[in-house]
Amino acid sequence: MKKIFISVLDSSAELYISRVSFFIDKKTVIYSTSPKIRRSEKVLDITDLSTVGLPDFRRVFFRIIFLLRFIGEIKPDKFVFCDSPDLHIPVGIIVKSLLGEKVKNIYFIPPTVWAWRKHRKEIVEKFFDRVIFIFPFEKDIWTKNGVYVGHPLCKIIKEENIYSDYGIQIRGSDLPSHKGVICFLPGSRYSEVKNHLNLLISLGREMRDYVFLVPTRFSPLIEICRGDFSLKVVPQELSRFAMRISDFVISASGTATLESALIGKPTVVFYKLPYLSFELAKRMIEKDIRFISLPNIILGEEVFPELIQEDATAEKIINALNFVKEKNFESVSKKLFEKLEFFDFLDIAKIIDDV
Structure with missing residues (x-):
């Protein structure tokens, strides 16, 4: 019986590959790093290492060690590595170098080499x-062993409904009826959330007529901000439902910006890094990259205002919100759905089975 190991760390990639795993050949035994992959015979949980406060390079090192030990124990025939290139490229290299053609490596959502x-x-x-990629502009990049499948979010968002249990759960909570709602997305990593706390506090104090809905898996960190403005923390997996019931979205650059665009919500994008990290990033990013948010990159125009570093202030974000509230984002959503048209989770599973 064939054995496959699926390694995923990023929450968005985890959502996609969990849907794919359902359609993988039933004769294949699945091992994974995600409890959301319900067919998993055994799960190695490496997420705990993301919150222990270790420097990034040490977290990656320990995860590599954990993965290699687990791989040595289960001895899979096939690997599916999802996103997270700092972790998965070294592991993929080691596995292929040691085992050669005895194993097959598949990369689902490859590194963003088009950006840096x-x-x-x-x-x-x-x-x-095999490389399974999700953006149409990557067709010119992964020409050797790549397969384009479209973006899974297109299918997921179409299937979701605002009147689901999740949506009711948020709407029926203690949101003040006399206030507007802003969905604030500080990022999916601990370091991002920490870097953006002061901005959340500044916005909350300036926009007292709004409740700030903050989807995150780092709720204790966000709770520090609780004080003289309205704040409600919800689980990160409810982020799209939080967006749907909000008047505006204020989001750190990342997959969340594409989610809000597909939903059709007025959004302002921001991002802040420590000074040295920002200077290093500037030197590594390709010179022809004009935008930081996925909707702007995909459409080749600024549909969402972007405010970076010293421009990411409460005052400038509020001004940008006044600008986006006058625009119609349904047309933006339609364009993105057309450009990113998704095949099907079954198709991705077949690609994996056939490698």
Whole structure:
């Protein structure tokens, strides 16, 4: 019986691959790093290492060690690595170097070599047998062993309904009826949330007529901000439902910006990094990259205002909100659905089965 190991850390990639795993050949035994992959015979949980306060390079190192030990124990025939290239590229290289053609490496949602660290393209093509990518502009990049499948969010968002239990759960909670609602998305990583806390506090104090809904898996960190403005923390998996019931979205750059665009919500994008990290990032990003948010990159125009570093202030974000509230984002949503048209989770499973 064939054995497959699925390694995923990013929450968005976890959502996608959990849907895919349902359609993988039933004769295949699945091992994974995600409890959401319900067919998993055994799960290695490596998420705890994301909150212990270790520097990034040490967290990656320990995760690599944990993964390699687990791989040695289960001895899979096939690997599916999802996103998180700092972790998965080294593991993929080690596995392929040691086992060669005895195993097959698949990369689902490959590194963003179109934005930075172009050298990774050659590495991925050398050590991974198949690359499954989700953005149409990547067709010119992954020409050797790539397969385009469209973006899974298109299917997921179409299937979701504002009147689901999740939506009712948020709407029926203690949100003041006399206030507007802003969905504030500080990022999916601990470091991002920490960097954006002061901005949340400043916005809350300036916009007292609004409740700030904050979807996150780091609720104790957000609770620090609780004080003289209205704040409600909800689980990160409810983020899209929080967006749907909000008047506006204020989001750190990331997958959340694409979610809000597909939903059709007026959104302002921001991002802040420590000074040295920002200066380093500037030197690594490709010169032809004009935007930081996915909707703007995909459509090639600024549909969402972007405020970075010293421009990411409460005053400038409020001004940008006044601008976006006058725009119609239903047309933006329609364009994105057309550009990112998704095949099906079954199709991705077939690609994995056939490698």
